[in-house]
Amino acid sequence: MSGKKAPWRSGCPINAALEIFGDRWSLLIIRDLMFRGRRTYREFLASEEGIATNILASRLKSLKASGIITTRPDPVDGRKQIYALTKKGLDLAPILVGFMEWASRYEKTSMPLTLLRRMKEEAGKLVEDVERQ
Amino acid sequence: MSGKKAPWRSGCPINAALEIFGDRWSLLIIRDLMFRGRRTYREFLASEEGIATNILASRLKSLKASGIITTRPDPVDGRKQIYALTKKGLDLAPILVGFMEWASRYEKTSMPLTLLRRMKEEAGKLVEDVERQ
DNA sequence: CAGGATCCGTTTCGATACTG
DNA sequence: CAGTATCGAAACGGATCCTG
Secondary structure: OOOOOOOOOOOOHHHHHHHHOOOOHHHHHHHHHHHHEEEEEEEHOOOOOOOOHHHHHHHHHHHHHOOOOOEOOOOOOOOOEEEEEEEHHHHHHHHHHHHHHHHHHHOOOOOOOOHHHHHHHHHHHHHHHHHHH | OEEEEOOOOOOOOOHHHHHHHOOOOOHHHHHHHHHHOOOOOOHHHOOOOOOOOOHHHHHHHHHHHHOEEEEEEOOOOOEEEEEEEEEEHHHHHHHHHHHHHHHHHHHHOOOHHHHHHEEEEEEEEHHHHHHOO
């Protein structure tokens, strides 16, 4: 999780991914950044899942250490940090969409399929935008 | 994890998925079933990541409860149980492949890209096979 | 011997109170 | 408002025991 001690052999690439995502929260933070326009500590805290402050801080730290997000100070309010996805983080979009499609097919959720389709399209565009830069 | 207590609102389908995969082990078991032809308790134990017996048993139980795997007794050796993926479990193939592609791009792993491509093709065929039945 | 349950010491998580 | 300290709860690893 924190990417510190990894006693596993990393032969299978899934292990590398699980070291970052083998927990409940990291993917939710990425979802918030990717699809919900959240970019500050406070905005993440406000997500309906109710992450605890210490967990949020530790996950943000480990996501940053993994090169999935970056931070820069808010030019307006210097106290705030603005979090953003890197290219590496944006490239997770297909996986997030895959999870959502799978879960909407097999688990009961309240997300309408039209919204899901919109998110899928948007995810594609996000990645294209970054690749153009 | 065990899908028992879920104090979260399930508005976003990702939550449904994370309740099953928000841990280190479930996806590895699914990988073993999907790409490595493992199908018994003993074979899972032998995976290089070294899951503990109690953890393996609890994950198998929760994956079965989630309808992702099934069990049946081995017709040859009655002591053994044969585990297999359901359609719901096989439909996770694109996500597994997505994780592997992402991780091979950004994390150093020892899996050659040619093998990755083979697995990707195979994942597609697995799903087709089940859908034909 | 295969599958799996139980116990126990250790690590990690998470809710809340608290600090700069 | 962002982040840390505390401390109980849960998960983990490993050994051992149980059952067919």
